[in-house]
Amino acid sequence: RDYRYDRVLFWGRILGLVADYYIAQGLSEDQLAPRKTLYSLNCTEWSLLPPATEEMVAQSSVVKGRFMGDPSYEYEHTELQKVNEGDKVFEEEIVVQIKEETRLVSVIDQIDKAVAIIPRGALFKTPFGPTHVNRTFEGLSLSEAKKLSSYFHFREPVELKNKTLLEKADLDPSLDFMDSLEHDIPKGSWSIQMERGNALVVLRSLLWPGLTFYHAPRTKHYGYIYVGTGEKDMDLPFML
């Protein structure tokens, strides 16, 4: 309302020790444009989060462990830095303080980049540039819904250019402009399950446990949500 978003979606919930964060995202007309993220502790008051920068991500990657639930909580991280003082070079321990808000921002950003997915055909790209919601998207068929290749990462393509020309010839430039899930490393980091007979397909990410994507085949309904602790599963290669 205040921010002039085209759509506002509930992104998920990050469980903290003391309190949980409820996250929502606002989308503008161009679906692939960076989204504004809002968080709230009680679903009634929402605050805008700053967009994620590289620096934030790098900083927050050193913080491990659960979220506290208090946005102003600061993590302390000691780093060894070389300090030059005159002729001496010695290492000093510097305590870097990282705010939980920063960490929240970077985690949301990482999750979005890594595992936010969209079924193929739900968005299409016009030659003018902006990506639009495909009004005629009627859902994936059942056989398509079980394949990983019918789902795309909801972000700018990274691997698309690495495909061979042969593969590119099969793609449809208006629909296939994002990376598909097929080539995700590590292989098998997505779990596809059909529920209720074949009426619902659920994809769960094993890399970020808690990310769930659902789609009812042959309908327009799909969506993803993250409910979890906000931590990446670093042991995935051992667990597969």
Place this chain on the structure above:
Amino acid sequence: MGDLPPYPERPPQQPPDRRTSQASQRQYSRDQVQPLAADPEEGQQIAPDAQRNAPGWSQRGSLSQQESLLMPRAFQAEEARIGSMEYPSMNTGFPLEFQPQPYSDESRIQAAEVTTSLMQRLQQGQSSLFQQLDSTFPEPPVNPLDPFNLYQTDQFSEGAQHGPYIRDDPALQFSPSELGFPHYSAEVPEPEPLELAVQNAKAYLLQTSISCDLSLYEHLVNLLTKILNQRPEDPLSVLESLNRTTQWEWFHPKLDTLRDEPEMQPTYEMAEKQKALFTRSGGGAEGEQEMEEEVGETPVPNIMETAFYFEQAGVGLSSDESFRIFLAMKQLAEQQPIHTCRFWGKILGMNRSYLVAEVEFREGEEEAEEEEVEEMTEGGEVMEAHGEEEGEEDEEKTVDIIPKPVWKPPPVIPKEESRSGANKYLYFVCNEPGLPWTRLPHVTPAQIVNARKIKKFFTGYLDAPVVSYPPFPGNEANYLRAQIARISAATQVSPLGFYQFSEEEGDEEEEGGAGRDSYEENPDFEGIPVLELVDSMANWVHHTQHILPQGRCTWVNPLQKTEEEEDLGEEEEKADEGPEEVEQEVGPPLLTPLSEDAEIMHLAPWTTRLSCSLCPQYSVAVVRSNLWPGAYAYASGKKFENIYIGWGHKYSPENFNPALPAPIQQEYPSGPEIMEMSDPTVEEEQALKAAQEQALGATEEEEEGEEEEEGEETDD
């Protein structure tokens, strides 16, 4: 469609983009449709008339201005030929108020004018024209343009190639088309070159593509039909996708019916199975009587109520699924002799998930299976013993004694009896409600110990092997059972006071401090207020036994051998008993409050929440485990319940470090008895022989000496 402009107005100026021009031309065509149908003054009423016409047009081949330069004539010609019936109604009021739109592209303007001119002519419905067209229609396709075989509207822009085609036509001038053509006959001789162009264009369009039987013409017909039927809001921007969809549909109409059948089946099968759930067991009068008896004591808990409370807490499965689980558990209760059962939770797997039910059998029901298992293991041990004995016999015969390895496998810790410790409950799993329940085997301490060292996802198939290091003794069913045991031991909690120890005296000392292992419900329990439950962890207690590092709940000294083992290994035992002394392992006793739980790296092991802070009198206290993410417990008044929904792994803030391989075993210590002696060389043997002969013959010293010399020479 709302965006069709009223008749007297023109669509607004648009940039000379291919699509916009096409759109405007499409609108243009609709405009043309409208005046045909309605009076000019009624141009506002677009919808009904256009819709009426649209199907009609589509059946016959709707106008497609995308092929702006060629098609207008062709289409109209064909329409006139085929759909002459509709035109009489449009005869009269064809106001020629077609103001030419100031397109920047002159060719398109000309095409538009061509359109209008043709429309006018056709309206007259002169048969002569038709005949002319008929005669020229069977002309073979004129334009062998391969690019146009692609069904892409993108390619339509290359229709500019055909620009000169039209431009050359003298009839295509701006002015004459604007004028009304009341008398068709006067125009007959003039438009002949026009007609030729039309026919050429049309023939080209009807040309079928190489890959299928679809011609461009028909495709565009379909496309426009679809657009007019569906009336999407922004047709221009969805044009591309519509194009693609139409193509797809055309290519796959028949396959759809074939595909439907196999696709339906999985859903159908599942529905069949679940239908069985919904029907009651037994039938008729008997069924009813049984029901009456059972109503008093059903072992199946009220899952729906539990699900409701958990939903308050923000945890749980959908009500759909909960209900099916309830029915499935009821089925389980009917199939197996169950004393109590409980829905334990859901463990997610990669391909399928597991629904777990915790069950306690009635007395004396399950012993039969266990005996079989024990016999098997005993048989195995006997075999091993036999092998060892044989080895010993062989050893006595040979001179060289094969050194026996010093390493002995660590003693097998016996698993706990059923109904006690980690095996207190039996667990049944199924993948989805409606599928048959499978019983999980009891867990052995070795499995628990191993399960602590590995971290693997469940695939969903019980017989899948668990590939890991250290190698897990068992398949996925065992691993699942081990994880269930660990989770139960760690996270099954209840409010303080709900359970109390049964009155026993003096047992503690006898059991060696192992603690009590039984509890019973406290009949005097009055619920703890929810706020208190949330505030302090001391109000919650574990009601399952903690699993010791050994893998059991009650400690067993591994050095105490059973009778069979004593017979075999007497000689070795004495040597080993000395250095190994195992300390007794002690765990926290039963019913310890949660506040005593160890912290995980400065994190509290449990998190409490109130389900709703706005109405505390009705809210539910929820406790969430941080050690096992996915374990929840709720309590409200006198009710409480535990559940686990998750992947089945423990939380560790550190990364998982797989166990390192065991250190390399030491080689057998080298001693004189196994030292390899190098065989004497030939020279040495001969020297020895020579020396012996030398010693024998005293008189033949000279010869020996010669022989020695010879031997030495040969040696050299």
